[in-house]
Amino acid sequence: MTFDERILNGMSVFAAVVDGGSFAAASEALDMSPPGVSRAIARLEARLGVRLFDRTTRAMHLTDEGRRLHAQVMPLLAGLEEAATQAAQGAHAVRGRLRVHVDPLFSHHVLGPRIGEFMAAYPQLRVELATRDQLGDIVADGFDLAVRFGEPPVSSLVARKLLDTRILTVASPAYLQRHGTPREPRELEGDRHICIEFRDPASGRTFPWEFHRKRKRLAIATSGRLIVNDGGTMHGACVAGYGVAQVMALCTEHWLASGQLVELFPDWPDERFPLYALYPSRHQLTAKVRAFLDFVVAITAEA
Numbered sequence: 001m002t003f004d005e006r007i008l009n010g011m012s013v014f015a016a017v018v019d020g021g022s023f024a025a026a027s028e029a030l031d032m033s034p035p036g037v038s039r040a041i042a043r044l045e046a047r048l049g050v051r052l053f054d055r056t057t058r059a060m061h062l063t064d065e066g067r068r069l070h071a072q073v074m075p076l077l078a079g080l081e082e083a084a085t086q087a088a089q090g091a092h093a094v095r096g097r098l099r100v101h102v103d104p105l106f107s108h109h110v111l112g113p114r115i116g117e118f119m120a121a122y123p124q125l126r127v128e129l130a131t132r133d134q135l136g137d138i139v140a141d142g143f144d145l146a147v148r149f150g151e152p153p154v155s156s157l158v159a160r161k162l163l164d165t166r167i168l169t170v171a172s173p174a175y176l177q178r179h180g181t182p183r184e185p186r187e188l189e190g191d192r193h194i195c196i197e198f199r200d201p202a203s204g205r206t207f208p209w210e211f212h213r214k215r216k217r218l219a220i221a222t223s224g225r226l227i228v229n230d231g232g233t234m235h236g237a238c239v240a241g242y243g244v245a246q247v248m249a250l251c252t253e254h255w256l257a258s259g260q261l262v263e264l265f266p267d268w269p270d271e272r273f274p275l276y277a278l279y280p281s282r283h284q285l286t287a288k289v290r291a292f293l294d295f296v297v298a299i300t301a302e303a
Helices: 005-021 022-029 034-048 063-091 104-121 174-180 231-239 253-258 289-300
Strands: 053-055 061-062 096-102 125-131 145-149 158-172 196-198 209-213 216-220 226-228 245-248 274-280
Touching: 005 022, 005 034, 005 063, 022 034, 022 063, 022 289, 061 063, 063 158, 096 104, 096 289, 104 125, 104 145, 104 231, 104 289, 125 289, 145 289, 158 226, 158 289, 196 231, 226 274, 274 289
Parallel strands: 096 125, 096 145, 196 226
Antiparallel strands: 053 061, 145 274, 158 245, 158 274, 209 216
């Protein structure tokens, strides 16, 4: 015998008959007709191959098999009801475990300094932040959502843009003192200046150096000997005076404000790079995912 939906439905009717003491009481509790209750019990008895009730015109009693079944089934039905209730509450309560796939640079510069606020607001939630260079398959890897820089790949994931950050070309005062300050982007071509190249983890290629001013777009050919795939390493090398780098304003503003880095071409201000939240479905979003999304939206708006 295969346990299926028909047996489960029959068990529910059986439990209602026992609890109510009669088929009529069960029909009221379940909003079924009395003949419908009788048919459900008859189908269940046929599937199980046993008689569950001794019925006369005046009374109804459980058989020995019916008593044993009731004793075994009631805890299981109660457990199913409790599990369903907890699942429904989970759609509204911010609790449990939340796994988030986070871009390392965003995690270090923006999310990390503010994550304590989120944890304090939701004491029943356990959060795992995994910083990875590549997106991968967040569903197969067990993540609830991801927060990533760059245009999202074509997939079934929902992509919600959080912001566009400016791309800046920067160098340290020490570097500029040694090599001079370039007056326009084309001076970065050739051997006069040292450019730090950044490899895109998704494509495996280095990002091209571009400059945008309204509708004008200028691409230049750089030939840096240092190639990195980590934003922290690129920032560190640039602040230390090794070379010129193209960076995101979102993660660089404190170095600019302190004078440790200098923006070289403020008259080319229009190149942008997006930050997205990615998650499997916009329908039936759990409360914990919605709460984290709202938090990230709030802190990126302030960044």
